[in-house]
Amino acid sequence: EIPNHELWEGHKRRKRRLISFVRERQVACAIARKASAPEVHRASEVLDPDALTIGFARRFATYKRATLLFRDLERLKRILNNPQRPVQVVIAGLAHPNDQPGKMLIREIVHLSRDPELARRVVFVEDYGMEVARELVQGVDLWLNNPRRGEEACGTSGMKAGFNGVINLSILDGWFDEAFEQSGGWAIGDRDDYSDDQDEIHARAIYSLLENEIVPMYYDRGADGAPVEWMRRVRQSIKHISLQYNCQRMVAEYVSQLYEPAHTAWVEARRGGFEKIRKRLQWNADIERVWERVKIVETTHGPDGKVTSGHPFEVRVAVDLAGLSPSDVRVEAVVGRVGPGGSLEQAEVLVLPALEQTDSTCVFAREVLPQQTGRIGYAVRVAPNHFDDPLTRPCHSLLKWATGGGA
Numbered sequence: 127e128i129p130n131h132e133l134w135e136g137h138k139r140r141k142r143r144l145i146s147f148v149r150e151r152q153v154a155c156a157i158a159r160k161a162s163a164p165e166v167h168r169a170s171e172v173l174d175p176d177a178l179t180i181g182f183a184r185r186f187a188t189y190k191r192a193t194l195l196f197r198d199l200e201r202l203k204r205i206l207n208n209p210q211r212p213v214q215v216v217i218a219g220l221a222h223p224n225d226q227p228g229k230m231l232i233r234e235i236v237h238l239s240r241d242p243e244l245a246r247r248v249v250f251v252e253d254y255g256m257e258v259a260r261e262l263v264q265g266v267d268l269w270l271n272n273p274r275r276g277e278e279a280c281g282t283s284g285m286k287a288g289f290n291g292v293i294n295l296s297i298l299d300g301w302f303d304e305a306f307e308q309s310g311g312w313a314i315g316d317r318d319d320y321s322d323d324q325d326e327i328h329a330r331a332i333y334s335l336l337e338n339e340i341v342p343m344y345y346d347r348g349a350d351g352a353p354v355e356w357m358r359r360v361r362q363s364i365k366h367i368s369l370q371y372n373c374q375r376m377v378a379e380y381v382s383q384l385y386e387p388a389h390t391a392w393v394e395a396r397r398g399g400f401e402k403i404r405k406r407l408q409w410n411a412d413i414e415r416v417w418e419r420v421k422i423v424e425t426t427h428g429p430d431g432k433v434t435s436g437h438p439f440e441v442r443v444a445v446d447l448a449g450l451s452p453s454d455v456r457v458e459a460v461v462g463r464v465g466p467g468g469s470l471e472q473a474e475v476l477v478l479p480a481l482e483q484t485d486s487t488c489v490f491a492r493e494v495l496p497q498q499t500g501r502i503g504y505a506v507r508v509a510p511n512h513f514d515d516p517l518t519r520p521c522h523s524l525l526k527w528a529t530g531g532g533a
Contacts, residue, residue, distance in 0.1 A: 133360065134352035137267075137291055138175070144265025145173045148216060148251055155252050172249050177212040178344045180295075181266030181287065183251075183259055186221040186228040189277040193231055195270065196238055197329035205336050206247040211345045213336065216266060218251040218258050263287040268340065271296035272314055272328060288367035291360040295335065297328065301371060310362030312340065406512065412450075413510045419448035420455070422528040423487060425506050442491035443478060443506045443528070452480035456511030457490040461504040470503060478506075 152169035161169075173179070186192055195215065196202060206213045217235055221228030232250070239248045251258055263269070269287035271278075271294065281300035288294060294311035296302040306313050314331045315324070348354040395403050423444040441459045457480075462473030478490035496502055507527045 130348070130352045130354070130357045131350040133291070134350075134357060137360070140265045140290070141179060141267070142175050144179075144216070144261045145175055147261045147265075148173060148249055151251055151253075151258075152249065168245065172246055173214055173216070174212060174246070177214045177247075178268065178341060179266045180213065180215045180268045180270050181217075181262045181292070182215065182270045183218040183254065183262045184271075184283055186219045186231050187225070188227045188231070190273045191325065191328075192217070192219065193234055194272045194325060194329050195332060196235075197325065198333065199238075201333050203243050205333065205341070207243065208341070211341050212247070213341060214247045214249070215270075216249050216251060216262060218254040218262060220254045259283070259286075263292060264290045266292055267344065268292065269294050269296070270332075271300075271302065272332065273297055273299055274324065275299045275315070275317075285367060285371040288363045288371070291364050293356070293359050293363055295332070295340065305367060305371065308362070308366040310359035310366070409454075409512060413454070416448040416450060417510065417524060419446070420450065420508065420526065421446050421448075422506060422508060422526060425528050436495065438493045438495045439502075440491060440493050441476070441478060441504060441506070442489060444487050444489050445508055446487050447483075449486060452483065452488045452490075454510065454512075455508050457506065457508045459492075459494070459504045459506050461494055461496075461502065463498060464501040464503040470505065472498070 149170050149172060152172055153166055156166045156169040184190055221232055236250050238244060239250050263283060263286045269284050269292045271281050271284050275297050276299065278300035281302060284294045284296055284302055294302060294309055295314065296311060297314050298306055298317050312335050314328050343355050344353055346353055346355065423446050426440065426442045443457060445457060447455065457478040459476045459478055460470060460473050461476060462470035465471040476492060476494065478492050481489045481491050505527055507525050509525050
């Protein structure tokens with residue numbers, strides 16, 4: 127257990143190193159563009175080692191909303207320029223050479239950083255690369271990540287910041303959607319789907335969190351000078367994120383879930399002069415020859431009236447297999463609550479086993495035990511399914527659907 131004051135002093139050293147690094151970069155850039163002597167001097171004084179420091183560094187794609195923090199500029203200025211509890215922002219990143227909207231975002235931030243009321247509080251670090259990223263994820267206090275929800279693939283910079291005791295302030299998307307509850311960080315908004323006004327909603331959420339929780343917590347110091355509750359979150363961030371979101375775990379999962387099964391499959395495929403591969407090719411040819419004649423003949427009409435939780439109903443479907451065997455297909459029911467527009471919400475996919483076969487028609491059925499009440503519906507689909515490789519699916523164009531209804 128590292129004492130709070132030691133952990134805090136270690137972080138302060140990294141922040142001082144970051145600020146020295148940024149100042150050197152800003153001075154070099156000012157000299158390169160032949161700035162005046164007063165401008166060069168101001169560049170050497172940016173940032174305050176004692177102020178709460180927010181970091182934002184990433185690719186400047188528009189969905190990442192790099193300018194969201196500046197949506198209400200007057201409110202942001204009040205937060206940054208509070209004389210008792212100052213806040214500052216360090217921003218870095220690059221736009222793709224052909225991404226004109228991304229370049230415009232950078233231009234806007236650079237312009238804002240030259241506002242006299244923001245000049246020492248907002249800094250854009252040029253020539254973003256691994257060196258800049260390393261200094262930021264180690265030296266800032268708070269890592270900001272605010273993409274449009276549903277568009278973030280991962281957001282790995284927040285993981286790296288968390289390893290270094292930097293607390294995350296993020297949209298619930300990408301990795302943070304999984305990690306939030308144990309990360310020690312703050313969530314911007316919730317997991318609801320937003321309409322086009324989500325920018326306004328999320329900007330207000332950021333300001334509110336800064337004003338009411340984050341800034342007061344950072345400046346609430348204990349007897350040793352360290353922020354007590356802040357350091358508790360720092361410890362939680364390091365402990366949880368470093369254990370779960372690391373390359374050792376990732377590579378181990380790749381090996382156990384992908385590489386080893388792939389190697390085993392290759393060894394199996396080679397046996398008998400690739401006999402299994404030949405059989406699989408023949409199976410594919412048989413499926414292609416008859417698939418257009420495979421059809422869903424009949425489905426049940428769905429539950430009669432509103433369903434009560436814990437009361438089962440049956441899903442039954444008859445499929446004309448066109449000469450295929452039941453093991454050649456996979457029949458599934460997609461069951462969920464019927465939403466206002468008729469779509470299925472909170473849906474789950476259930477495999478229907480084969481029960482009986484008459485000539486080319488086979489009946490598939492199973493009992494469904496709903497976990498929720500209300501109007502329940504389902505749709506049924508059938509797809510080719512190789513008996514020796516049940517997880518391998520053909521392209522979606524081969525799926526055949528039928529609606530089972532609902533009430």
